[in-house]
Amino acid sequence: MDSEKFILKNKSLPDEAIPVIESMQRDGEKVLFVIVGDLTLKGRYAPTALIFTDQAAVRCDSGEVSRYLYKDMTEVESKRMYGNATLSAVMPNGKREIFFRYTYAVAALCDAAALFINHLNNGADLMEENAIMTVTFERALSVCPKCGRTLLHPGAECIMCRSKIKIIKRLSKYITPQIKTLIVCIILSLITTAMSLVPPTITGFIVDVVFGTSEKSNIGILNTIADMVGPDTMRLLFTMIACLLFTYILQYGIGIVRSYLMRTVGDKAVAALRSDIYRKAQYLPMKFYDKTSTGSVINRIASDSSTLQQFMLRITQEAVVHAFQLVGIVIIMMTLNPHLTLLSLIPVIFIVIATRIFSKKIHPYYRRIWRRWSSVFSTLSDTIPCIRVVKSFTGEERSAQRFEEKNNDWLQMDLKIGKLATSFPQIISFMVTCGSLIIWGFGGTKVLEGDPAYSAGLIVSFISYASMFYNPVTFFANLSDSFQGALASTEKILDILEAEPETHAESHVVPDKLEGKIEFLHVGFSFDRSKKVLDDVTVTINPGEVVGIVGTTGSGKSTLVNLLMRFYDGYSGEILVDGHNIKNFDLSAFRAQIGYVQQEPMMFSDTIFNNIAYSNPDATVEEVLHAADVANAHEFIARQPDAYDTVLGERGVGVSGGEKQRISIARAVLKSPSILIFDEATAAVDSETEHLIQEAIDRLIAGKTTLMIAHRLSTLRRANRIIVVDGGKIIENGSPEELMALKGKYYKLVQIQSMTADAERMREEERL
Amino acid sequence: MSNGTKERRFVSGNDRITVYENNLITLTFEDGTAVERLEPRRLFPVNLLSSYITLLDKEGREIAVIRELTDLDKDSREIIRRSLEDYYLVPHILRIVTVTEKYGTLHWKVETERGIKEFDIRNRNHDIRINKDGCVRVRDSDDNRYVIPDYKRLDKHSRNYLISDL
Numbered sequence: 001m002d003s004e005k006f007i008l009k010n011k012s013l014p015d016e017a018i019p020v021i022e023s024m025q026r027d028g029e030k031v032l033f034v035i036v037g038d039l040t041l042k043g044r045y046a047p048t049a050l051i052f053t054d055q056a057a058v059r060c061d062s063g064e065v066s067r068y069l070y071k072d073m074t075e076v077e078s079k080r081m082y083g084n085a086t087l088s089a090v091m092p093n094g095k096r097e098i099f100f101r102y103t104y105a106v107a108a109l110c111d112a113a114a115l116f117i118n119h120l121n122n123g124a125d126l127m128e129e130n131a132i133m134t135v136t137f138e139r140a141l142s143v144c145p146k147c148g149r150t151l152l153h154p155g156a157e158c159i160m161c162r163s164k165i166k167i168i169k170r171l172s173k174y175i176t177p178q179i180k181t182l183i184v185c186i187i188l189s190l191i192t193t194a195m196s197l198v199p200p201t202i203t204g205f206i207v208d209v210v211f212g213t214s215e216k217s218n219i220g221i222l223n224t225i226a227d228m229v230g231p232d233t234m235r236l237l238f239t240m241i242a243c244l245l246f247t248y249i250l251q252y253g254i255g256i257v258r259s260y261l262m263r264t265v266g267d268k269a270v271a272a273l274r275s276d277i278y279r280k281a282q283y284l285p286m287k288f289y290d291k292t293s294t295g296s297v298i299n300r301i302a303s304d305s306s307t308l309q310q311f312m313l314r315i316t317q318e319a320v321v322h323a324f325q326l327v328g329i330v331i332i333m334m335t336l337n338p339h340l341t342l343l344s345l346i347p348v349i350f351i352v353i354a355t356r357i358f359s360k361k362i363h364p365y366y367r368r369i370w371r372r373w374s375s376v377f378s379t380l381s382d383t384i385p386c387i388r389v390v391k392s393f394t395g396e397e398r399s400a401q402r403f404e405e406k407n408n409d410w411l412q413m414d415l416k417i418g419k420l421a422t423s424f425p426q427i428i429s430f431m432v433t434c435g436s437l438i439i440w441g442f443g444g445t446k447v448l449e450g451d452p453a454y455s456a457g458l459i460v461s462f463i464s465y466a467s468m469f470y471n472p473v474t475f476f477a478n479l480s481d482s483f484q485g486a487l488a489s490t491e492k493i494l495d496i497l498e499a500e501p502e503t504h505a506e507s508h509v510v511p512d513k514l515e516g517k518i519e520f521l522h523v524g525f526s527f528d529r530s531k532k533v534l535d536d537v538t539v540t541i542n543p544g545e546v547v548g549i550v551g552t553t554g555s556g557k558s559t560l561v562n563l564l565m566r567f568y569d570g571y572s573g574e575i576l577v578d579g580h581n582i583k584n585f586d587l588s589a590f591r592a593q594i595g596y597v598q599q600e601p602m603m604f605s606d607t608i609f610n611n612i613a614y615s616n617p618d619a620t621v622e623e624v625l626h627a628a629d630v631a632n633a634h635e636f637i638a639r640q641p642d643a644y645d646t647v648l649g650e651r652g653v654g655v656s657g658g659e660k661q662r663i664s665i666a667r668a669v670l671k672s673p674s675i676l677i678f679d680e681a682t683a684a685v686d687s688e689t690e691h692l693i694q695e696a697i698d699r700l701i702a703g704k705t706t707l708m709i710a711h712r713l714s715t716l717r718r719a720n721r722i723i724v725v726d727g728g729k730i731i732e733n734g735s736p737e738e739l740m741a742l743k744g745k746y747y748k749l750v751q752i753q754s755m756t757a758d759a760e761r762m763r764e765e766e767r768l
Numbered sequence: 769m770s771n772g773t774k775e776r777r778f779v780s781g782n783d784r785i786t787v788y789e790n791n792l793i794t795l796t797f798e799d800g801t802a803v804e805r806l807e808p809r810r811l812f813p814v815n816l817l818s819s820y821i822t823l824l825d826k827e828g829r830e831i832a833v834i835r836e837l838t839d840l841d842k843d844s845r846e847i848i849r850r851s852l853e854d855y856y857l858v859p860h861i862l863r864i865v866t867v868t869e870k871y872g873t874l875h876w877k878v879e880t881e882r883g884i885k886e887f888d889i890r891n892r893n894h895d896i897r898i899n900k901d902g903c904v905r906v907r908d909s910d911d912n913r914y915v916i917p918d919y920k921r922l923d924k925h926s927r928n929y930l931i932s933d934l
Contacts, residue, residue, distance in 0.1 A: 609812070621820060625811070625833075629776065638811060638822050638830060645814035647894075 008033035008137050010109060014047035017060040021051060030054040032130050033137065035109050037102040039084055050087075050100050052113065052133075054126060059100060068099055070120050078114040080107060087114055112136040167490065170497070174273045175312060178265040182316060185265065188258040189321045195251035197328050200464035202244055208457030210237045262317060270309035277301045277493060283501040286567040290527070300496060304489035311486030319479070322472035329465050336458060343442055344466040347435035348473055351428060355477045358424050365417040372410040379403050432470055436463045510589045514674035515578050516543040516705030518564065522573035525559060533559045534571070535728040541721075546706040548716035548736075550749060551725035557709050560725065561677050564707070565594060577675070595668035595700075599680035601660040605649035608637055611663055615671040623670060631666035632696040633659070658689030665696050676706040682715050690715070713753050722746055777832040779823070785844035791851040795823060795832060803831050808851045814905065821848060858913045859885070861906065864926035873909070880914065887912065896930075904930065 007013075007021070013034060021031055030053055037048040040062050051058040056069045073089035075096075085107045087100040102110055116129050175182065205222045210233055229239050278301050289297070333341040383390055383399045390399050439462050446454035518541040525534040534556050541547050549557045563571055566582060575582050582590060595615075603611055612627055613619050619627075624644075628634040636659050640646045648655060655663075661681060668676065678697065682690045690712075698718055710716050716736075724732035724745050732744050739746040779785075782798040788805050796802040803825065811820040811833070818837040822830050837845050859880035866877045874889040887908035889895045895907040904916040916922065919930055 607814075609815075621812075621816070625776065625820070635828065635830065638809065638824065639828055642813050643809065643811045643822075645812050 007031055008134060009036055010034075010106060010137060011036040011047075014049055014060065016063060017049035017051065020049075020058065020060055020065055024051070024053060024058070033133055035100075035102075035106055035113060037100060037106055039101050039103055041098070041101050043084070043101065048100075048102075050110075050113070052116070057099070057113075057117070066099070070117050073117060074121065076114045076117040078107070078111045080104070085110065089117070108139075109136060167494070170494065171308070171312070171490070174269040174276075175265075175316070177272075178268055181261050181265050185258055185261050185317060186320055188254050188261070189317060190324055192251050192254050192258065193321050193324050193328065195247050195254070196325070196468070197332060197465075198247045199244055200461040200468075201332070202240055202247075203464065204455075204457035204461030206237065206240050206457070207460050208455045210240060212456060262313065266309050266313050269312065270305055273309070273493070274301055274305045277305060277496050280496055280499070280501070284496070284499055285501070285569070286562070287570070288499055296492075297496070300489075300492045304492050307489040308486055308493060311482055311489075314479075314482060318475065322475045325468070326472040326476075329469050333462065333465050336461065337453060340439060340443055340454075340458070340462055344435055344439050344462060345469075346438065347431050348469060351431055351470060352473055352477050354428065354431070355474050358420075359477075362417065362420055362424075365413070365420070369410065369413050369417060372406070372413050376403070376406045376410050379406050428470075428474075432467055435466055439463055439466065510586045514593045516674045517541070517576075517578050518675070518705060518707075519576040519579075520560070520573070521576065523563065523571055523575060524573055525563060525568065525571040532728050534563070536573070537728070537730055538573075539723060539730055539733060541705060541707070543705055544703055545721055546701055546708065546719045548713075548719035548722045549707060549709045549725060550711075550713065550716070550722060550746065555725045556728040557725045558679060561596075561679060561707060561709060564675075565591065565596060565677070592671065593674045595671050595673035595676045597661070597664055597668050597676075597678045597681045601657075601664035603648045603660055603663065606647065607642075607644065608640075608646050608648060608663060609644040611648060612666045612670055615667045619670055624666075627666040627669040628663075630669045630696060630699050631662045632692045633662035633666050636662075656689075658693065661689075661693055662696060665693065665700060669700055674704060676701055676704050678706070678708045678710075680709055680711060682710075682712065713750055724749075776830075779832050779834045779839065781839050781841065783832075783840075783844075785840065785847050787847055791854040793823070793847055793851060806831055808834070808848050808855070810852065810856065813856060821852070856913075858915050861904075861914050861916045861926075863923060864929045867929045867932075876906075876908075878914070885914075887914075 013021070013036060017034065017036075021034070025031060032052045032054060034052065035050045037050060038045060040046050040048060042062075046062065048062075049060040051060070056067050057073075059066045059068070068089070072092050076087065076089040077096075079086050079088065084101060084103050086098045086102075087110050088096050088098045091097045100110065112133060116133055119129050120126065202222070209222075209226060225239060225243070226236060229236050281297055281301065330341070333344070379399075379402055383403070390396060439459055443454055443459040443462065447456055447459065520537050520539045523534055523537045524532060526532045537556075537560070549560065551557045559568075562568055563575060564577075564582070566587060569583065577585070577590075604614065609621075609624060612624050616623075625634065628637055637643055637646070640655075646655075648660075665681075681697065682693050694715065701718070708716060708719060716722065720735060722732070722734065722736050722739050723730055724739070726745065732739055732742060732746055734742070736746075740750065779795065780798065784796040786794045786796065788794045792805050792807055794802055794804045795806055803823075805826055806823040807825075808821050808823055810817065811822050819835060821834040821837070823832050823834070825831055834840065834848065837848060840848065859882045861878045861880055863879040864876060865879060865884070868875045874892060875886065876889060877884065877886045887910070889906065890909045897905045898919065899905070902918040902920045904919045906914040906916070908914070916930070919927060922930065
C-alpha cells in the first residue's frame with residue numbers, strides 16, 4: 001500500500017486499480033505513472049486508470065483490466081473531440097484501436113502520454129521521457145494532491161498545505177519595520193480595554209452605596225475611595241462621577257492615539273506591499289501574462305493587498321483586544337457572582353449559534369448579489385463601448401431592455417436579502433436584551449428575598465458586562481470567514497511575489513553596439529508542449545538585411561519575433577545575435593538595442609513628448625523633434641493646439657491610429673537601435689497613412705537589420721529577403737525574385753494580393 | 769540628414785521678423801529671401817513658453833523654428849512675443865471667487881487679469897493639473913485654458929477652494 005503513495009498520479013487511484021498495481025509490482029514490473037481518468041470507454045462517467053509501466057500501458061475500466069505493450073502500438077495519437085478525447089494506436093492487426101477515453105480534464109496528460117509511447121518506440125531513453133512526464137504531471141495539477149483544494153492555476157502550490165510559517169515569514173517582511181509601533185498599539189489596546197471594564201463596577205457601586213443602603217461594596221479600591229471622601233453621599237456621588245469621567249477620558253484619549261498609530265502601521269505596510277507587487281509585476285515574463293489576465297493582476301495590486309492588510313491588522317489588533325476583553329469580563333463577572341455569570345451566559349450560546357447560521361445563510365446571497373451586480377456591470381461595459389454597433393443595428397431598445405432585466409434581477413435579489421440582513425441585527429439585539437431579563441428576573445428575586453450575595457448595583461453592573469460580552473463573541477464567531485477571504489488574497493498575491501522573474505543568465509554580456517547578425521539554430525518552441533509553434537527553425541539574417549516575414553495567421557511568425565525579443569525563454573535550440581547566445585546578454589541592455597513597432601501602438605496617457613522620449617528619457621528636445629521628423633510625425637503634432645505638450649488619451653485629443661503609429665515609430669527612432677522589428681506596423685491604417693508610415697520606416701531602416709512581419713505584401717517592397725513561415729517551419733527563404741521564380745507559397749500570395757490590388761485600382765479608375 | 773529627412777531650419781540672430789498682419793509675421797532670412805504670412809506657434813505651449821517656436825505657413829507646413837526667443841534681435845523678439853500673446857490666451861487666475869458643484873461638474877467664478885470669468889470644469893482629475901512648482905493649469909468645458917502661476921501665493925480663501933478640489 002505504501003508504494004502506492006510514491007506513484008506519480010493526477011488524482012487518488014480508483015479502488016480497482018490498486019490490486020492491479022500491487023500484483024504488477026510483485027511481478028517485478030516497474031510502475032512509472034498512472035493517469036486517473038474520468039470516463040469509461042462506453043462514455044459513462046466513472047473513475048478509470050491507465051497505468052504506465054516500463055513495458056506496457058494497463059487500463060482499468062469498469063472492472064476490466066487490459067494490457068497494451070508499448071512495442072505493439074504504433075502511431076499513438078490523442079484526439080480531442082467535443083467534451084471528450086481518446087487515445088488510440090495502430091495495433092499489430094493493422095487497425096487503429098481506441099484504448100483510453102477521457103474528458104478534457106486529463107487531456108493534457110494524455111497528450112503527453114501519447115508522445116511518451118511514441119518516443120519510447122523510437123528508441124528514446126525511458127528515464128528521460130519519464131522525467132518529462134513528471135514535469136507534465138506537476139504542471140497539470142489543478143487540485144492540490146494533498147487536500148483536494150482547487151489551485152489558483154494548474155501547477156500552483158496549494159496555500160492550505162504550504163508551511164504557514166513560510167507564508168507568515170513572507171508577509172512579516174511588511175509588518176516587522178512597524179513592530180515597535182505595533183507593540184505600543186497592543187499595550188495601548190490593553191489599557192483601553194481595561195478601562196472599558198471599569199465603568200460597570202462604578203455604576204454598581206453608585207447604585208448600592210450612594211443611592212442604596214449598603215455600607216460597603218465588595219470592591220476594595222472603591223471602598224478606600226469612599227472612606228477618604230467621608231459620609232457625605234452627595235460628595236461621594238460626584239467623586240464617583242469624577243472617577244467615571246477619568247476612566248472615559250483615559251479610555252477614549254488613548255483610543256485616539258491608538259487608532260492613529262494603527263492607521264500609520266496599516267498604511268505603511270500596505271503601501272510597501274503594493275509597491276513590491278507592482279515592481280515585481282513589471283519584471284514578470286510574458287509567460288505569466290499569457291496565463292493571467294492583466295485585469296486580474298491589476299486587481300491583485302489594487303484590492304487584494306488591502307484585503308490582506310485589513311486581515312493582518314484584525315489579527316494583530318482586534319483579536320488581541322477582543323480576547324483580552326472576553327477573559328477580563330469573565331474574570332470580573334466570576335469574582336462578582338459565579339451563579340449569575342453562568343446564568344447570563346446562556347443567551348451567548350444562542351447568539352453564537354444564530355450568528356453562525358446567519359452568516360452561512362447570508363453568504364451565498366451576497367455572492368448572488370455580487371454576481372447579479374457584475375452581470376449588470378458587464379452589460380454596461382459590453383454595450384457602451386460598442387454604441388456604434390448598437391445604433392447601426394437599431395439595438396437601443398434591445399440593449400435598454402437587457403440592462404433593465406439585469407438591473408431588475410439585482411433589485412429582486414437585493415430586496416430578498418434585505419429582509420434577512422436588516423432583521424438579523426434586530427433579532428440579536430432582542431436576544432441580548434432578553435439576556436438582561438434573565439438577570440433581572442433571577443437576580444431581582446434574590447435581591448427581594450434579601451440574599452446578601454445580591455444587590456441592585458450588582459445587577460446593574462452585570463447587565464452592562466453581559467452586553468459587552470457579545471462584541472468579542474461575534475467577532476470570533478466570524479473570524480474564520482475573514483480568514484478565508486484573506487487566504488484567497490494571500491494566495492493571489494504570493495502568486496505574483498513568488499513567480500520567477502525574467503531569467504537573467506549569470507554572464508551579463510552588455511552588448512556595446514550590435515552589428516545585427518541574427519541566427520536561429522534549430523529553434524523549437526511550444527506554449528504548452530502539446531502543439532509546436534515553432535519546429536526546428538534555422539535561418540541566418542545578415543547585418544543590414546531587410547527581411548520580410550510572411551505567413552498565415554498562427555503560422556508562428558510573431559513567435560519568431562517574440563523569441564528574439566526574449567519575451568519567452570523556454571525554447572529549444574539557440575538564437576545568436578552577432579555570434580552570442582542572446583540568453584547570455586544582459587536582458588535590458590539587449591532589448592535596448594532592438595526597436596519594436598507593434599501593430600497597435602500602445603500610448604501612455606502622458607504628453608506626446610514624453611511618449612516619444614519613453615525610449616530614451618535623457619533625449620534632448622531637439623533629438624525628440626528630429627525623431628518626430630524621421631517618423632513623419634512632426635507636422636501633425638505641431639498642428640495640435642498643445643503640440644508636443646498634448647496629453648494623449650484625454651478628451652478632445654484627436655490622434656488617429658496612424659498618427660499614434662508614427663509616434664511609436666518616433667519612439668523607435670529615438671532609441672537608435674541596431675535591430676528593428678515591425679510587427680504588422682501598417683496593417684490597421686488606410687493606404688495614404690500607410691504611405692506616410694512606409695516613408696518613415698524606409699528612413700528608419702537604412703543600414704539596420706530589419707524584420708518586418710506583414711500581411712500586406714506591398715509593405716515589403718523594400719525587403720531584400722522574404723521568409724515564408726507555415727506551420728512553425730520556414731518553407732521558403734530567398735530574395736523576392738527567387739521566390740517568385742519558385743512559384744511556391746509566396747508566389748501564390750503575391751498573385752492573390754495583386755489581383756485584389758488590380759480590382760481596387762480598376763474601381764478607383766471607374767470612380768474618376 | 770542622410771536618410772532623406774528634410775533638415776529643420778532654425779532662425780538665426782541675423783534673420784529678421786516683421787509684422788505681416790495681425791498675429792502673422794514675415795520672416796526675412798539673412799540672404800534677403802522672405803517668407804510671408806507665417807504663424808508663430810509654440811511646440812511646447814505648456815512646458816516651454818519662450819523656446820521652440822515653430823513658424824507655420826498657410827498650409828501648416830513648418831518653415832523654420834525659433835530655438836530661443838533670446839536668439840532674436842529685440843524688435844523681432846517683441847513681434848513674436850506679441851503674436852504669441854495674441855494666439856495663446858491663457859489668463860492668469862488671480863482669485864477664485866466661488867466654486868459650486870452640480871452633478872459632478874464644478875462651476876468656478878474667478879478673477880483674472882482680464883476680468884471676472886465663470887466657467888465649468890468637467891473632470892477635476894484631468895482638467896486641473898498641478899505642477900510641482902505650484903503652477904496650476906485649468907481647462908474648462910469649452911477647452912479654454914487658465915493658469916494659476918503659483919497656487920501657494922493665492923489668498924487663503926481661493927487656496928481652500930482649490931485644495932478641496934484636488
